[in-house]
Each structure stands twice: as C-alpha cells, then as structure tokens.
Amino acid sequence: MTFEQLVIFIATAEREHLTKAAQALHLTPSAVSASIxxxxxxxxxxxxxxVGRGIQLTREGKVLLKEARETLARVKETQAVLAELGNLKTGTLDVQASQTIANYWLPSRLLGFSADYPGIHVNLTIGNTATVAAAVINGDAELGFIEGALDExxxxxxxxxxxxxxxVCKAGTEQPKDELASLKWIMREQGSGTRSVLEQxxxxxxxxxxxxxVRFVxxxxxxxxxxxxxxxxVTALSRMIVAPFIENGQLRVLDVDLPPRRFTLLRHKERHRTAxxxxxxAYCHVHA
Structure with a gap:
C-alpha cells in the first residue's frame, strides 16, 4: 500500500463518491477507481x-478507514517534526475558527503571519464553537478560535x-427593549458561540x-x-459585522446592553504543539 493509495482511499471513504473524491484530490475518477x-x-x-449509482463502505472498509486515518495522522506528525527543523521555513498549520472570527478577525492576522513566514501554509476551516472544539480534540486542528467561553x-x-x-433590526422599525420576549427573532444554530453568548x-x-x-434558525x-x-x-450579531450597515442607515441597534464576549484560542492540553x-x-497575542 502506497501513501497515495491511502490518501485516495480516505477521500473516497469520507465522501462515498468516486467523482467527488477525484475532484478533491485533483485526479480523474478513473485514477481513483483504479487505485481502490x-x-x-x-x-x-x-x-x-x-449500491445503485453510489458506493458504501463495507465492514472491512470501515475497519481500514479507522486505521488509515490514524496512519495519516502519524505521517502528518512526522512531517510537522521535520518542518520544525527548518526554522519555520516550511510547514503547515491547521486552524479552525467560528464564523465571526474566521471572517472578520483572523484574515488580517493570517495575512500578516504569511508575510513574515511565506513558507508556512495555513489551512483555515470555518465552523461553529462545537465543531471547532471537536476538531482540536480530535487532532484535526492544532489551534481553534471560538467566540465565548468553553468548559472542556x-x-x-x-x-x-x-x-x-x-x-439589531431593520432601520425604521420599532422594536422596544422592554418587549424582547415578544419580538420575532432570527437565531444561529445550537452550538454556535453567538447563540450561546446571546442566550446567557x-x-x-x-x-x-x-x-x-424564534422564526428562523x-x-x-x-x-x-x-x-x-x-x-x-431582530437578531444578535457582532458589531464588527453590522457596523457598515449601521453607518449607512440600513440597520438600527436596539437599546439592549449585552456584555462583551471573549474571543478564545483553544489548544489540546496533551498533544504536541508544533513550532x-x-x-x-504568539503572533495573535501580539496583534490582538
């Protein structure tokens, strides 16, 4: 079994679709099929x-998927150790972040870090607080960024x-503070930091x-x-997101005093942290 075959198998097993796996790996479907x-x-x-026009893992396939993922993780750890020996001249960092941070806070930090370390490739995946925490726990991300607190x-x-x-609400509509419970709300999904902070x-x-x-989630x-x-x-959003719409008169802020929320960095207590x-x-702390 070659490393390439391992990668192709994992991609196919996770998607249960040859063409989608081929697209993700920039290969032809025939090449993926031949490797399997x-x-x-x-x-x-x-x-x-x-099965029909699709494919599904057999029992043997499910066993191999678990072993293949663990093998790939060990390979990544080996690559990370080697990258450290190069004084940050090369390497990869897997980061996951919840939406507000990923879209409005992290981009400038990623650009600055990449300018200082052009050989480092950063993979950013966007999720919510629950999925980001799970990714750091599982080792899919070295660092996670979430909105709010987390007890894990x-x-x-x-x-x-x-x-x-x-x-906020659309400008020109009346939404009195003392009737919050009777307003029509639009919410983020359960597991999002925005929702948990708002509810608290x-x-x-x-x-x-x-x-x-709650009319929509x-x-x-x-x-x-x-x-x-x-x-x-009405809904609750970060001031970073709504500021332009408030300034141009499209949105109005209700007189509801919500406490500040933290942007929190997550890392595993027991896993090795690469250079x-x-x-x-450290860069994020300096450029907070």
Whole structure:
C-alpha cells in the first residue's frame, strides 16, 4: 500500500463518491477507481459496495478507514517534526475558527503571519464553537478560535481579545427593549458561540431564551444579516459585522446592553504543539 493509495482511499471513504473524491484530490475518477481496485485486488478484500449509482463502505472498509486515518495522522506528525527543523521555513498549520472570527478577525492576522513566514501554509476551516472544539480534540486542528467561553477538560483556553454583540433590526422599525420576549427573532444554530453568548446575556436580563419567538434558525452570520435586512425580525450579531450597515442607515441597534464576549484560542492540553502553532499563537497575542 502506497501513501497515495491511502490518501485516495480516505477521500473516497469520507465522501462515498468516486467523482467527488477525484475532484478533491485533483485526479480523474478513473485514477481513483483504479487505485481502490488495486487495493481490493492485492489484499483480496472488498472495501466498497456498489449500491445503485453510489458506493458504501463495507465492514472491512470501515475497519481500514479507522486505521488509515490514524496512519495519516502519524505521517502528518512526522512531517510537522521535520518542518520544525527548518526554522519555520516550511510547514503547515491547521486552524479552525467560528464564523465571526474566521471572517472578520483572523484574515488580517493570517495575512500578516504569511508575510513574515511565506513558507508556512495555513489551512483555515470555518465552523461553529462545537465543531471547532471537536476538531482540536480530535487532532484535526492544532489551534481553534471560538467566540465565548468553553468548559472542556481536554482543552486549554486563552482569551485573545473581546468582541461586542448587539441586537439589531431593520432601520425604521420599532422594536422596544422592554418587549424582547415578544419580538420575532432570527437565531444561529445550537452550538454556535453567538447563540450561546446571546442566550446567557438574555438570562441576565431576566429574559428566558426558551420564551423567544424564534422564526428562523440559520447557519451563518451572513444569512442572519440578509434576513434581518428584509425587515420584521431582530437578531444578535457582532458589531464588527453590522457596523457598515449601521453607518449607512440600513440597520438600527436596539437599546439592549449585552456584555462583551471573549474571543478564545483553544489548544489540546496533551498533544504536541508544533513550532508553527506556537509562533502563530504568539503572533495573535501580539496583534490582538
């Protein structure tokens, strides 16, 4: 089994689709199919069942996927150790961040870090607080950035900077503060830092989040923003996101005093942290 065959198998198994795996790996579907077939033939084991027009992992395939992922992780660790020997001249850093940080806070830091270390490649994946924490725990990301606090014994948490949530509505609509529980709300999904911080803040204002009239739950800040600009509903978003729309008169901030929230850096307490990760963490503190 070659390293390339291992990578092709994992990509195919995760997507359960030859063409999608080929696209992700920049290969042809025939090359992916041939690699899988070669594995099955050489080891006399069936890895996928052809079900209709798709494919599914066999029991043997599921066993191999677990082993293959662990092998690939060990290879990445070896590559990371070698990269450290080059004094940050080369290397890769896997980072995951929740949406507000990834879209509005991290980009300038990534650009600055890349300018200082042009040989370092940073992979940024966007999720929510729950998925980012899971990625750091599982080793899919060395560093995670979330909005708000997190109580997870496996993770070390460090405050990088702070942010301010504001409750906004379309300009020209009346949304009195003393009727928060009766307003039509648009919320982020459960697991997002924005939602958890908002719900905690509402409790401190003696408003039970369970009593809110939540009309829609949307998976991104951009979706919330677009929906609120249509009028009729309110939502809570970072001031960084809504500032341009407040300045041009499209949105209005309600008189709701929400406490600041933390931007928090996550890293695993027990996993080895590469020199690249240590350097980027220090860079974020300096340029917070």
């Amino acid at each position: 077939k070669a594995l099955e033939t050489f080891y006399a084991v069936k890895l996928f069942d052809r 014994p496996l993770l070390s948490t460090t405050t990088i900077t702070s942010d301010k949530l504001v409750v 803040a509402l409790k401190e204002l003696s408003v039970d989040p369970a009593t809110l009239d 949307l998976p991104s800040n951009e979706a919330l923003l677009t929906a609120v600009l249509q009028g009729g509903c 690249v990760a240590r350097e980027f963490e």
